[in-house]
Amino acid sequence: MNFASDNVTPVCPEIQAAIDAQCQGNAPAYGGDDVSASLDRAFSDLFDHEVAVVPVSTGTAANCISLTTLVSPYGGIVCHHEAHINEDESTAVAHFTGGAKLLPIDGPAAKLEAAALSTYLESRADRGVHSVTPECVAVTQSTELGAVYSPDEIGAIGAICKQFNKRLFMDGARFANAVAALNCPPADITWKAGVDALSFGGTKNGAMAVEAIILFDPARRAEAEQARKRSGHLLSKHRYLAGQLAAYIDNDLWLKNARNANSAAQALATLLTDQGGQMLLAPQANELFVALPDTIAQKLRDAGMLFYSWPSLGTNAYRFVTAWNSDINAINALKTRLHGL
Ligand SMILES: Cc1ncc(COP(=O)(O)O)c(C=O)c1O
Known part of the structure:
Protein backbone atom coordinates (compact mmCIF):
# COMPACT_ATOMS: atom_id res chain seq x y z
CA MET A 1 0.00 0.00 0.00
CA ASN A 2 1.49 3.26 -1.14
CA PHE A 3 0.90 6.18 1.22
CA ALA A 4 3.90 8.21 0.03
CA SER A 5 1.77 10.83 -1.73
CA ASP A 6 -1.51 11.34 -3.55
CA ASN A 7 0.62 12.08 -6.64
CA VAL A 8 1.58 8.40 -6.94
CA THR A 9 -1.95 7.43 -7.99
CA PRO A 10 -3.08 6.57 -11.51
CA VAL A 11 -5.80 8.40 -13.46
CA CYS A 12 -9.29 7.41 -12.25
CA PRO A 13 -11.55 5.58 -14.74
CA GLU A 14 -14.03 8.44 -15.27
CA ILE A 15 -11.25 10.85 -16.20
CA GLN A 16 -9.53 8.27 -18.37
CA ALA A 17 -12.85 7.88 -20.21
CA ALA A 18 -13.04 11.66 -20.69
CA ILE A 19 -9.50 11.70 -22.10
CA ASP A 20 -10.38 8.80 -24.41
CA ALA A 21 -13.48 10.68 -25.57
CA GLN A 22 -11.23 13.53 -26.71
CA CYS A 23 -9.30 11.07 -28.89
CA GLN A 24 -12.19 10.51 -31.30
CA GLY A 25 -11.40 13.27 -33.79
CA ASN A 26 -10.05 16.75 -34.41
CA ALA A 27 -11.17 19.80 -32.46
CA PRO A 28 -10.27 23.50 -32.42
CA ALA A 29 -7.01 24.24 -30.60
CA TYR A 30 -6.06 26.57 -27.70
CA GLY A 31 -9.42 26.38 -25.92
CA GLY A 32 -11.64 26.99 -28.94
CA ASP A 33 -13.40 23.63 -28.49
CA ASP A 34 -16.84 23.07 -26.98
CA VAL A 35 -15.69 21.42 -23.75
CA SER A 36 -13.31 24.28 -22.97
CA ALA A 37 -16.13 26.74 -23.69
CA SER A 38 -18.40 24.91 -21.23
CA LEU A 39 -16.13 25.26 -18.20
CA ASP A 40 -17.08 28.77 -17.07
CA ARG A 41 -20.76 27.82 -16.89
CA ALA A 42 -20.11 24.50 -15.15
CA PHE A 43 -17.84 26.00 -12.49
CA SER A 44 -20.07 29.06 -12.03
CA ASP A 45 -22.89 26.65 -11.21
CA LEU A 46 -20.64 24.70 -8.85
CA PHE A 47 -19.59 27.84 -6.97
CA ASP A 48 -22.95 29.59 -7.26
CA HIS A 49 -21.09 32.67 -8.54
CA GLU A 50 -19.88 33.90 -11.94
CA VAL A 51 -16.27 32.73 -12.32
CA ALA A 52 -13.62 32.61 -15.04
CA VAL A 53 -11.83 29.27 -15.36
CA VAL A 54 -8.26 29.05 -16.67
CA PRO A 55 -6.98 25.45 -16.79
CA VAL A 56 -3.29 24.58 -16.47
CA SER A 57 -1.42 21.33 -16.04
CA THR A 58 0.51 21.85 -12.79
CA GLY A 59 -0.26 23.18 -9.34
CA THR A 60 2.77 25.46 -9.39
CA ALA A 61 1.51 27.12 -12.57
CA ALA A 62 -2.00 27.43 -11.14
CA ASN A 63 -0.70 29.07 -7.97
CA CYS A 64 1.74 31.41 -9.66
CA ILE A 65 -0.51 32.47 -12.54
CA SER A 66 -3.31 33.16 -10.04
CA LEU A 67 -0.92 35.26 -7.98
CA THR A 68 0.13 37.34 -11.00
CA THR A 69 -3.45 38.63 -11.12
CA LEU A 70 -3.40 39.60 -7.42
CA VAL A 71 0.01 41.13 -6.75
CA SER A 72 2.39 43.59 -8.44
CA PRO A 73 6.08 42.81 -9.14
CA TYR A 74 7.05 44.91 -6.10
CA GLY A 75 4.36 43.58 -3.76
CA GLY A 76 4.39 41.00 -0.99
CA ILE A 77 2.40 37.80 -0.45
CA VAL A 78 1.82 36.80 3.16
CA CYS A 79 1.76 33.02 3.55
CA HIS A 80 2.60 30.32 6.08
CA HIS A 81 6.22 29.14 6.36
CA GLU A 82 5.03 25.64 5.39
CA ALA A 83 3.12 26.89 2.31
CA HIS A 84 3.83 25.00 -0.90
CA ILE A 85 4.50 28.33 -2.65
CA ASN A 86 7.20 29.02 -0.03
CA GLU A 87 8.73 25.58 0.52
CA ASP A 88 8.15 23.60 -2.67
CA GLU A 89 7.91 25.88 -5.70
CA SER A 90 11.50 27.03 -5.97
CA THR A 91 11.47 30.73 -6.95
CA ALA A 92 8.43 30.28 -9.20
CA VAL A 93 6.34 32.94 -7.49
CA ALA A 94 8.99 35.62 -8.03
CA HIS A 95 9.62 34.32 -11.55
CA PHE A 96 5.97 34.43 -12.64
CA THR A 97 5.01 37.65 -10.87
CA GLY A 98 8.13 39.51 -11.98
CA GLY A 99 9.51 39.81 -8.46
CA ALA A 100 6.78 39.63 -5.81
CA LYS A 101 8.18 38.54 -2.44
CA LEU A 102 6.83 35.85 -0.14
CA LEU A 103 6.40 37.02 3.45
CA PRO A 104 6.09 33.84 5.55
CA ILE A 105 4.58 33.80 9.04
CA ASP A 106 3.69 31.04 11.53
CA GLY A 107 0.50 29.42 12.73
CA PRO A 108 -0.64 26.01 14.00
CA ALA A 109 -0.88 23.07 11.55
CA ALA A 110 0.27 25.31 8.67
CA LYS A 111 -2.77 27.55 9.09
CA LEU A 112 -2.74 31.33 9.17
CA GLU A 113 -4.74 32.77 12.06
CA ALA A 114 -6.76 35.94 11.64
CA ALA A 115 -5.46 37.67 14.78
CA ALA A 116 -1.79 36.97 13.97
CA LEU A 117 -2.36 38.04 10.38
CA SER A 118 -3.90 41.30 11.53
CA THR A 119 -0.95 42.00 13.85
CA TYR A 120 1.49 41.23 11.05
CA LEU A 121 -0.27 43.42 8.49
CA GLU A 122 -0.43 46.24 11.03
CA SER A 123 3.33 45.93 11.60
CA ARG A 124 4.01 46.25 7.86
CA ALA A 125 1.83 49.27 7.21
CA ASP A 126 3.33 52.57 6.01
CA ARG A 127 6.91 51.37 5.55
CA GLY A 128 7.37 53.17 2.26
CA VAL A 129 9.30 52.26 -0.87
CA HIS A 130 12.25 50.80 1.04
CA SER A 131 10.17 47.87 2.21
CA VAL A 132 7.78 45.37 0.64
CA THR A 133 4.10 46.09 1.10
CA PRO A 134 1.90 42.99 1.42
CA GLU A 135 -0.68 43.08 -1.35
CA CYS A 136 -2.00 39.57 -1.04
CA VAL A 137 -2.50 36.80 1.52
CA ALA A 138 -2.21 33.14 0.52
CA VAL A 139 -3.76 30.19 2.39
CA THR A 140 -3.74 26.48 1.54
CA GLN A 141 -6.94 24.43 1.92
CA SER A 142 -6.43 21.74 3.14
CA THR A 143 -3.04 22.76 4.54
CA GLU A 144 0.35 21.21 3.95
CA LEU A 145 -0.05 19.59 7.40
CA GLY A 146 -3.45 18.11 6.61
CA ALA A 147 -5.54 20.67 8.53
CA VAL A 148 -8.81 22.11 7.25
CA TYR A 149 -9.86 25.74 7.69
CA SER A 150 -13.52 26.05 8.72
CA PRO A 151 -15.73 28.54 6.84
CA ASP A 152 -15.50 30.84 9.90
CA GLU A 153 -11.70 30.68 9.92
CA ILE A 154 -11.44 31.56 6.23
CA GLY A 155 -14.13 34.21 6.71
CA ALA A 156 -12.12 35.80 9.53
CA ILE A 157 -9.00 35.89 7.33
CA GLY A 158 -11.10 37.29 4.47
CA ALA A 159 -12.40 40.04 6.78
CA ILE A 160 -8.84 41.01 7.76
CA CYS A 161 -7.85 41.10 4.08
CA LYS A 162 -10.79 43.38 3.39
CA GLN A 163 -9.94 45.62 6.33
CA PHE A 164 -6.34 46.00 5.14
CA ASN A 165 -7.26 46.06 1.44
CA LYS A 166 -5.34 42.88 0.52
CA ARG A 167 -6.30 40.21 -2.00
CA LEU A 168 -6.89 36.64 -0.75
CA PHE A 169 -5.59 33.61 -2.67
CA MET A 170 -6.27 29.94 -1.87
CA ASP A 171 -4.01 27.06 -2.93
CA GLY A 172 -6.59 24.29 -3.30
CA ALA A 173 -4.37 21.43 -4.46
CA ARG A 174 -6.45 19.43 -1.92
CA PHE A 175 -9.54 21.65 -2.01
CA ALA A 176 -11.73 18.61 -2.67
CA ASN A 177 -10.52 16.92 0.52
CA ALA A 178 -11.33 20.07 2.50
CA VAL A 179 -14.85 20.36 1.05
CA ALA A 180 -15.45 16.65 1.64
CA ALA A 181 -14.28 17.02 5.25
CA LEU A 182 -16.39 20.12 5.91
CA ASN A 183 -19.40 18.91 3.95
CA CYS A 184 -20.21 22.51 3.02
CA PRO A 185 -20.92 24.23 -0.30
CA PRO A 186 -17.64 25.26 -1.97
CA ALA A 187 -18.92 28.85 -1.96
CA ASP A 188 -18.74 28.94 1.86
CA ILE A 189 -14.95 28.64 1.95
CA THR A 190 -14.21 30.72 -1.14
CA TRP A 191 -15.90 33.85 -2.48
CA LYS A 192 -18.36 34.12 0.41
CA ALA A 193 -15.36 34.15 2.75
CA GLY A 194 -13.50 36.74 0.65
CA VAL A 195 -11.31 34.52 -1.56
CA ASP A 196 -10.38 36.25 -4.84
CA ALA A 197 -8.74 33.35 -6.67
CA LEU A 198 -8.41 29.61 -6.12
CA SER A 199 -6.22 26.85 -7.52
CA PHE A 200 -8.77 24.05 -7.78
CA GLY A 201 -6.72 20.86 -7.70
CA GLY A 202 -7.43 17.83 -9.85
CA THR A 203 -4.19 15.91 -10.31
CA LYS A 204 -3.87 14.54 -6.76
CA ASN A 205 -7.51 13.48 -6.74
CA GLY A 206 -7.89 11.34 -9.87
CA ALA A 207 -7.02 13.56 -12.84
CA MET A 208 -4.02 13.01 -15.10
CA ALA A 209 -2.67 16.55 -15.00
CA VAL A 210 -5.03 19.46 -14.51
CA GLU A 211 -5.67 22.26 -12.05
CA ALA A 212 -8.25 24.98 -12.62
CA ILE A 213 -7.49 28.59 -11.82
CA ILE A 214 -10.84 29.89 -10.56
CA LEU A 215 -11.16 33.67 -10.67
CA PHE A 216 -14.08 34.94 -8.62
CA ASP A 217 -13.80 38.26 -10.43
CA PRO A 218 -14.03 37.20 -14.10
CA ALA A 219 -12.49 40.57 -15.10
CA ARG A 220 -9.11 39.11 -14.07
CA ARG A 221 -9.31 36.52 -16.85
CA ALA A 222 -7.41 38.50 -19.50
CA GLU A 223 -4.46 38.99 -17.17
CA ALA A 224 -4.42 35.30 -16.20
CA GLU A 225 -4.59 34.23 -19.83
CA GLN A 226 -1.68 36.52 -20.75
CA ALA A 227 0.36 35.12 -17.86
CA ARG A 228 -0.50 31.57 -18.90
CA LYS A 229 0.53 32.15 -22.52
CA ARG A 230 3.78 33.97 -21.83
CA SER A 231 4.85 31.31 -19.34
CA GLY A 232 4.27 28.51 -21.87
CA HIS A 233 1.28 27.03 -20.04
CA LEU A 234 -1.36 27.46 -22.75
CA LEU A 235 -1.76 23.95 -24.15
CA SER A 236 -2.64 23.77 -27.82
CA LYS A 237 -4.66 20.57 -27.20
CA HIS A 238 -6.50 22.42 -24.46
CA ARG A 239 -9.48 20.09 -24.83
CA TYR A 240 -7.59 17.40 -22.91
CA LEU A 241 -7.36 19.68 -19.89
CA ALA A 242 -10.96 20.79 -20.27
CA GLY A 243 -12.20 17.22 -20.68
CA GLN A 244 -10.53 16.20 -17.42
CA LEU A 245 -12.06 19.13 -15.54
CA ALA A 246 -15.54 18.62 -16.98
CA ALA A 247 -15.48 14.94 -15.95
CA TYR A 248 -14.01 15.86 -12.57
CA ILE A 249 -16.97 17.97 -11.52
CA ASP A 250 -19.61 15.97 -13.41
CA ASN A 251 -21.73 14.00 -10.90
CA ASP A 252 -19.47 15.30 -8.10
CA LEU A 253 -16.66 12.92 -9.02
CA TRP A 254 -14.22 15.30 -7.28
CA LEU A 255 -16.13 14.83 -4.00
CA LYS A 256 -16.59 11.09 -4.43
CA ASN A 257 -12.84 10.67 -4.87
CA ALA A 258 -12.00 12.97 -1.97
C1 LIG B 1 -0.27 22.30 -1.26
C2 LIG B 1 0.17 22.04 -2.65
N1 LIG B 1 0.03 22.99 -3.58
C3 LIG B 1 0.37 22.78 -4.87
C4 LIG B 1 0.88 21.57 -5.28
C5 LIG B 1 1.12 21.35 -6.76
O1 LIG B 1 2.38 21.14 -7.14
P1 LIG B 1 2.85 20.70 -8.62
O2 LIG B 1 3.37 21.92 -9.26
O3 LIG B 1 3.88 19.69 -8.35
O4 LIG B 1 1.67 20.15 -9.37
C6 LIG B 1 1.12 20.57 -4.34
C7 LIG B 1 1.74 19.28 -4.73
O5 LIG B 1 2.40 18.61 -4.00
C8 LIG B 1 0.74 20.80 -2.99
O6 LIG B 1 0.91 19.85 -2.05
Whole structure:
Protein backbone atom coordinates (compact mmCIF):
# COMPACT_ATOMS: atom_id res chain seq x y z
CA MET A 1 0.00 0.00 0.00
CA ASN A 2 1.49 3.26 -1.14
CA PHE A 3 0.90 6.18 1.22
CA ALA A 4 3.90 8.21 0.03
CA SER A 5 1.77 10.83 -1.73
CA ASP A 6 -1.51 11.34 -3.55
CA ASN A 7 0.62 12.08 -6.64
CA VAL A 8 1.58 8.40 -6.94
CA THR A 9 -1.95 7.43 -7.99
CA PRO A 10 -3.08 6.57 -11.51
CA VAL A 11 -5.80 8.40 -13.46
CA CYS A 12 -9.29 7.41 -12.25
CA PRO A 13 -11.55 5.58 -14.74
CA GLU A 14 -14.03 8.44 -15.27
CA ILE A 15 -11.25 10.85 -16.20
CA GLN A 16 -9.53 8.27 -18.37
CA ALA A 17 -12.85 7.88 -20.21
CA ALA A 18 -13.04 11.66 -20.69
CA ILE A 19 -9.50 11.70 -22.10
CA ASP A 20 -10.38 8.80 -24.41
CA ALA A 21 -13.48 10.68 -25.57
CA GLN A 22 -11.23 13.53 -26.71
CA CYS A 23 -9.30 11.07 -28.89
CA GLN A 24 -12.19 10.51 -31.30
CA GLY A 25 -11.40 13.27 -33.79
CA ASN A 26 -10.05 16.75 -34.41
CA ALA A 27 -11.17 19.80 -32.46
CA PRO A 28 -10.27 23.50 -32.42
CA ALA A 29 -7.01 24.24 -30.60
CA TYR A 30 -6.06 26.57 -27.70
CA GLY A 31 -9.42 26.38 -25.92
CA GLY A 32 -11.64 26.99 -28.94
CA ASP A 33 -13.40 23.63 -28.49
CA ASP A 34 -16.84 23.07 -26.98
CA VAL A 35 -15.69 21.42 -23.75
CA SER A 36 -13.31 24.28 -22.97
CA ALA A 37 -16.13 26.74 -23.69
CA SER A 38 -18.40 24.91 -21.23
CA LEU A 39 -16.13 25.26 -18.20
CA ASP A 40 -17.08 28.77 -17.07
CA ARG A 41 -20.76 27.82 -16.89
CA ALA A 42 -20.11 24.50 -15.15
CA PHE A 43 -17.84 26.00 -12.49
CA SER A 44 -20.07 29.06 -12.03
CA ASP A 45 -22.89 26.65 -11.21
CA LEU A 46 -20.64 24.70 -8.85
CA PHE A 47 -19.59 27.84 -6.97
CA ASP A 48 -22.95 29.59 -7.26
CA HIS A 49 -21.09 32.67 -8.54
CA GLU A 50 -19.88 33.90 -11.94
CA VAL A 51 -16.27 32.73 -12.32
CA ALA A 52 -13.62 32.61 -15.04
CA VAL A 53 -11.83 29.27 -15.36
CA VAL A 54 -8.26 29.05 -16.67
CA PRO A 55 -6.98 25.45 -16.79
CA VAL A 56 -3.29 24.58 -16.47
CA SER A 57 -1.42 21.33 -16.04
CA THR A 58 0.51 21.85 -12.79
CA GLY A 59 -0.26 23.18 -9.34
CA THR A 60 2.77 25.46 -9.39
CA ALA A 61 1.51 27.12 -12.57
CA ALA A 62 -2.00 27.43 -11.14
CA ASN A 63 -0.70 29.07 -7.97
CA CYS A 64 1.74 31.41 -9.66
CA ILE A 65 -0.51 32.47 -12.54
CA SER A 66 -3.31 33.16 -10.04
CA LEU A 67 -0.92 35.26 -7.98
CA THR A 68 0.13 37.34 -11.00
CA THR A 69 -3.45 38.63 -11.12
CA LEU A 70 -3.40 39.60 -7.42
CA VAL A 71 0.01 41.13 -6.75
CA SER A 72 2.39 43.59 -8.44
CA PRO A 73 6.08 42.81 -9.14
CA TYR A 74 7.05 44.91 -6.10
CA GLY A 75 4.36 43.58 -3.76
CA GLY A 76 4.39 41.00 -0.99
CA ILE A 77 2.40 37.80 -0.45
CA VAL A 78 1.82 36.80 3.16
CA CYS A 79 1.76 33.02 3.55
CA HIS A 80 2.60 30.32 6.08
CA HIS A 81 6.22 29.14 6.36
CA GLU A 82 5.03 25.64 5.39
CA ALA A 83 3.12 26.89 2.31
CA HIS A 84 3.83 25.00 -0.90
CA ILE A 85 4.50 28.33 -2.65
CA ASN A 86 7.20 29.02 -0.03
CA GLU A 87 8.73 25.58 0.52
CA ASP A 88 8.15 23.60 -2.67
CA GLU A 89 7.91 25.88 -5.70
CA SER A 90 11.50 27.03 -5.97
CA THR A 91 11.47 30.73 -6.95
CA ALA A 92 8.43 30.28 -9.20
CA VAL A 93 6.34 32.94 -7.49
CA ALA A 94 8.99 35.62 -8.03
CA HIS A 95 9.62 34.32 -11.55
CA PHE A 96 5.97 34.43 -12.64
CA THR A 97 5.01 37.65 -10.87
CA GLY A 98 8.13 39.51 -11.98
CA GLY A 99 9.51 39.81 -8.46
CA ALA A 100 6.78 39.63 -5.81
CA LYS A 101 8.18 38.54 -2.44
CA LEU A 102 6.83 35.85 -0.14
CA LEU A 103 6.40 37.02 3.45
CA PRO A 104 6.09 33.84 5.55
CA ILE A 105 4.58 33.80 9.04
CA ASP A 106 3.69 31.04 11.53
CA GLY A 107 0.50 29.42 12.73
CA PRO A 108 -0.64 26.01 14.00
CA ALA A 109 -0.88 23.07 11.55
CA ALA A 110 0.27 25.31 8.67
CA LYS A 111 -2.77 27.55 9.09
CA LEU A 112 -2.74 31.33 9.17
CA GLU A 113 -4.74 32.77 12.06
CA ALA A 114 -6.76 35.94 11.64
CA ALA A 115 -5.46 37.67 14.78
CA ALA A 116 -1.79 36.97 13.97
CA LEU A 117 -2.36 38.04 10.38
CA SER A 118 -3.90 41.30 11.53
CA THR A 119 -0.95 42.00 13.85
CA TYR A 120 1.49 41.23 11.05
CA LEU A 121 -0.27 43.42 8.49
CA GLU A 122 -0.43 46.24 11.03
CA SER A 123 3.33 45.93 11.60
CA ARG A 124 4.01 46.25 7.86
CA ALA A 125 1.83 49.27 7.21
CA ASP A 126 3.33 52.57 6.01
CA ARG A 127 6.91 51.37 5.55
CA GLY A 128 7.37 53.17 2.26
CA VAL A 129 9.30 52.26 -0.87
CA HIS A 130 12.25 50.80 1.04
CA SER A 131 10.17 47.87 2.21
CA VAL A 132 7.78 45.37 0.64
CA THR A 133 4.10 46.09 1.10
CA PRO A 134 1.90 42.99 1.42
CA GLU A 135 -0.68 43.08 -1.35
CA CYS A 136 -2.00 39.57 -1.04
CA VAL A 137 -2.50 36.80 1.52
CA ALA A 138 -2.21 33.14 0.52
CA VAL A 139 -3.76 30.19 2.39
CA THR A 140 -3.74 26.48 1.54
CA GLN A 141 -6.94 24.43 1.92
CA SER A 142 -6.43 21.74 3.14
CA THR A 143 -3.04 22.76 4.54
CA GLU A 144 0.35 21.21 3.95
CA LEU A 145 -0.05 19.59 7.40
CA GLY A 146 -3.45 18.11 6.61
CA ALA A 147 -5.54 20.67 8.53
CA VAL A 148 -8.81 22.11 7.25
CA TYR A 149 -9.86 25.74 7.69
CA SER A 150 -13.52 26.05 8.72
CA PRO A 151 -15.73 28.54 6.84
CA ASP A 152 -15.50 30.84 9.90
CA GLU A 153 -11.70 30.68 9.92
CA ILE A 154 -11.44 31.56 6.23
CA GLY A 155 -14.13 34.21 6.71
CA ALA A 156 -12.12 35.80 9.53
CA ILE A 157 -9.00 35.89 7.33
CA GLY A 158 -11.10 37.29 4.47
CA ALA A 159 -12.40 40.04 6.78
CA ILE A 160 -8.84 41.01 7.76
CA CYS A 161 -7.85 41.10 4.08
CA LYS A 162 -10.79 43.38 3.39
CA GLN A 163 -9.94 45.62 6.33
CA PHE A 164 -6.34 46.00 5.14
CA ASN A 165 -7.26 46.06 1.44
CA LYS A 166 -5.34 42.88 0.52
CA ARG A 167 -6.30 40.21 -2.00
CA LEU A 168 -6.89 36.64 -0.75
CA PHE A 169 -5.59 33.61 -2.67
CA MET A 170 -6.27 29.94 -1.87
CA ASP A 171 -4.01 27.06 -2.93
CA GLY A 172 -6.59 24.29 -3.30
CA ALA A 173 -4.37 21.43 -4.46
CA ARG A 174 -6.45 19.43 -1.92
CA PHE A 175 -9.54 21.65 -2.01
CA ALA A 176 -11.73 18.61 -2.67
CA ASN A 177 -10.52 16.92 0.52
CA ALA A 178 -11.33 20.07 2.50
CA VAL A 179 -14.85 20.36 1.05
CA ALA A 180 -15.45 16.65 1.64
CA ALA A 181 -14.28 17.02 5.25
CA LEU A 182 -16.39 20.12 5.91
CA ASN A 183 -19.40 18.91 3.95
CA CYS A 184 -20.21 22.51 3.02
CA PRO A 185 -20.92 24.23 -0.30
CA PRO A 186 -17.64 25.26 -1.97
CA ALA A 187 -18.92 28.85 -1.96
CA ASP A 188 -18.74 28.94 1.86
CA ILE A 189 -14.95 28.64 1.95
CA THR A 190 -14.21 30.72 -1.14
CA TRP A 191 -15.90 33.85 -2.48
CA LYS A 192 -18.36 34.12 0.41
CA ALA A 193 -15.36 34.15 2.75
CA GLY A 194 -13.50 36.74 0.65
CA VAL A 195 -11.31 34.52 -1.56
CA ASP A 196 -10.38 36.25 -4.84
CA ALA A 197 -8.74 33.35 -6.67
CA LEU A 198 -8.41 29.61 -6.12
CA SER A 199 -6.22 26.85 -7.52
CA PHE A 200 -8.77 24.05 -7.78
CA GLY A 201 -6.72 20.86 -7.70
CA GLY A 202 -7.43 17.83 -9.85
CA THR A 203 -4.19 15.91 -10.31
CA LYS A 204 -3.87 14.54 -6.76
CA ASN A 205 -7.51 13.48 -6.74
CA GLY A 206 -7.89 11.34 -9.87
CA ALA A 207 -7.02 13.56 -12.84
CA MET A 208 -4.02 13.01 -15.10
CA ALA A 209 -2.67 16.55 -15.00
CA VAL A 210 -5.03 19.46 -14.51
CA GLU A 211 -5.67 22.26 -12.05
CA ALA A 212 -8.25 24.98 -12.62
CA ILE A 213 -7.49 28.59 -11.82
CA ILE A 214 -10.84 29.89 -10.56
CA LEU A 215 -11.16 33.67 -10.67
CA PHE A 216 -14.08 34.94 -8.62
CA ASP A 217 -13.80 38.26 -10.43
CA PRO A 218 -14.03 37.20 -14.10
CA ALA A 219 -12.49 40.57 -15.10
CA ARG A 220 -9.11 39.11 -14.07
CA ARG A 221 -9.31 36.52 -16.85
CA ALA A 222 -7.41 38.50 -19.50
CA GLU A 223 -4.46 38.99 -17.17
CA ALA A 224 -4.42 35.30 -16.20
CA GLU A 225 -4.59 34.23 -19.83
CA GLN A 226 -1.68 36.52 -20.75
CA ALA A 227 0.36 35.12 -17.86
CA ARG A 228 -0.50 31.57 -18.90
CA LYS A 229 0.53 32.15 -22.52
CA ARG A 230 3.78 33.97 -21.83
CA SER A 231 4.85 31.31 -19.34
CA GLY A 232 4.27 28.51 -21.87
CA HIS A 233 1.28 27.03 -20.04
CA LEU A 234 -1.36 27.46 -22.75
CA LEU A 235 -1.76 23.95 -24.15
CA SER A 236 -2.64 23.77 -27.82
CA LYS A 237 -4.66 20.57 -27.20
CA HIS A 238 -6.50 22.42 -24.46
CA ARG A 239 -9.48 20.09 -24.83
CA TYR A 240 -7.59 17.40 -22.91
CA LEU A 241 -7.36 19.68 -19.89
CA ALA A 242 -10.96 20.79 -20.27
CA GLY A 243 -12.20 17.22 -20.68
CA GLN A 244 -10.53 16.20 -17.42
CA LEU A 245 -12.06 19.13 -15.54
CA ALA A 246 -15.54 18.62 -16.98
CA ALA A 247 -15.48 14.94 -15.95
CA TYR A 248 -14.01 15.86 -12.57
CA ILE A 249 -16.97 17.97 -11.52
CA ASP A 250 -19.61 15.97 -13.41
CA ASN A 251 -21.73 14.00 -10.90
CA ASP A 252 -19.47 15.30 -8.10
CA LEU A 253 -16.66 12.92 -9.02
CA TRP A 254 -14.22 15.30 -7.28
CA LEU A 255 -16.13 14.83 -4.00
CA LYS A 256 -16.59 11.09 -4.43
CA ASN A 257 -12.84 10.67 -4.87
CA ALA A 258 -12.00 12.97 -1.97
CA ARG A 259 -14.49 11.25 0.34
CA ASN A 260 -12.78 7.93 -0.30
CA ALA A 261 -9.38 9.48 0.42
CA ASN A 262 -10.62 11.07 3.66
CA SER A 263 -12.37 7.89 4.86
CA ALA A 264 -9.24 5.89 4.08
CA ALA A 265 -7.24 8.36 6.20
CA GLN A 266 -9.58 7.76 9.13
CA ALA A 267 -9.24 3.97 8.73
CA LEU A 268 -5.47 4.29 8.48
CA ALA A 269 -5.35 6.54 11.56
CA THR A 270 -7.12 3.79 13.50
CA LEU A 271 -4.58 1.23 12.30
CA LEU A 272 -1.65 3.47 13.20
CA THR A 273 -2.92 4.30 16.69
CA ASP A 274 -3.73 0.61 17.22
CA GLN A 275 -0.08 -0.05 16.51
CA GLY A 276 1.03 2.50 19.12
CA GLY A 277 1.40 5.50 16.82
CA GLN A 278 0.63 8.98 18.14
CA MET A 279 -1.14 11.41 15.87
CA LEU A 280 0.86 14.64 15.79
CA LEU A 281 -2.05 16.53 14.25
CA ALA A 282 -5.74 15.70 14.23
CA PRO A 283 -6.58 13.76 11.04
CA GLN A 284 -9.01 15.95 9.11
CA ALA A 285 -8.53 15.35 5.40
CA ASN A 286 -6.24 12.87 3.59
CA GLU A 287 -2.85 13.46 5.19
CA LEU A 288 -1.73 11.93 8.47
CA PHE A 289 1.29 12.98 10.52
CA VAL A 290 2.18 10.44 13.15
CA ALA A 291 4.99 9.63 15.56
CA LEU A 292 6.01 5.96 15.38
CA PRO A 293 8.65 4.04 17.32
CA ASP A 294 11.35 2.72 14.94
CA THR A 295 10.24 -0.89 15.42
CA ILE A 296 6.67 -0.09 14.41
CA ALA A 297 7.73 1.95 11.39
CA GLN A 298 9.80 -1.05 10.27
CA LYS A 299 6.93 -3.44 10.97
CA LEU A 300 4.63 -1.35 8.74
CA ARG A 301 7.25 -1.26 6.00
CA ASP A 302 7.67 -5.01 6.27
CA ALA A 303 3.90 -5.31 5.84
CA GLY A 304 4.24 -3.51 2.50
CA MET A 305 3.43 0.10 3.39
CA LEU A 306 5.26 2.97 1.71
CA PHE A 307 5.44 6.32 3.50
CA TYR A 308 7.86 9.18 4.11
CA SER A 309 9.57 10.24 7.29
CA TRP A 310 8.78 13.89 8.13
CA PRO A 311 11.79 15.27 10.01
CA SER A 312 10.36 18.79 10.37
CA LEU A 313 7.89 17.35 12.91
CA GLY A 314 10.46 15.27 14.81
CA THR A 315 12.87 12.37 14.39
CA ASN A 316 10.14 9.73 14.68
CA ALA A 317 7.59 11.63 12.59
CA TYR A 318 6.08 10.19 9.41
CA ARG A 319 3.58 11.33 6.79
CA PHE A 320 0.92 9.04 5.30
CA VAL A 321 -1.22 10.29 2.42
CA THR A 322 -4.36 8.51 1.24
CA ALA A 323 -6.05 9.05 -2.10
CA TRP A 324 -9.06 8.39 -4.33
CA ASN A 325 -7.95 4.79 -4.90
CA SER A 326 -6.95 3.84 -1.34
CA ASP A 327 -8.55 0.52 -0.48
CA ILE A 328 -10.34 0.95 2.86
CA ASN A 329 -11.17 -2.76 3.15
CA ALA A 330 -7.51 -3.63 2.67
CA ILE A 331 -6.50 -1.11 5.36
CA ASN A 332 -9.01 -2.60 7.79
CA ALA A 333 -7.90 -6.14 6.95
CA LEU A 334 -4.28 -5.19 7.54
CA LYS A 335 -5.22 -3.64 10.88
CA THR A 336 -6.78 -6.94 11.95
CA ARG A 337 -3.80 -8.93 10.70
CA LEU A 338 -1.23 -6.70 12.48
CA HIS A 339 -3.20 -6.38 15.72
CA GLY A 340 -1.32 -8.07 18.56
CA LEU A 341 1.56 -9.18 16.33
C1 LIG B 1 -0.27 22.30 -1.26
C2 LIG B 1 0.17 22.04 -2.65
N1 LIG B 1 0.03 22.99 -3.58
C3 LIG B 1 0.37 22.78 -4.87
C4 LIG B 1 0.88 21.57 -5.28
C5 LIG B 1 1.12 21.35 -6.76
O1 LIG B 1 2.38 21.14 -7.14
P1 LIG B 1 2.85 20.70 -8.62
O2 LIG B 1 3.37 21.92 -9.26
O3 LIG B 1 3.88 19.69 -8.35
O4 LIG B 1 1.67 20.15 -9.37
C6 LIG B 1 1.12 20.57 -4.34
C7 LIG B 1 1.74 19.28 -4.73
O5 LIG B 1 2.40 18.61 -4.00
C8 LIG B 1 0.74 20.80 -2.99
O6 LIG B 1 0.91 19.85 -2.05
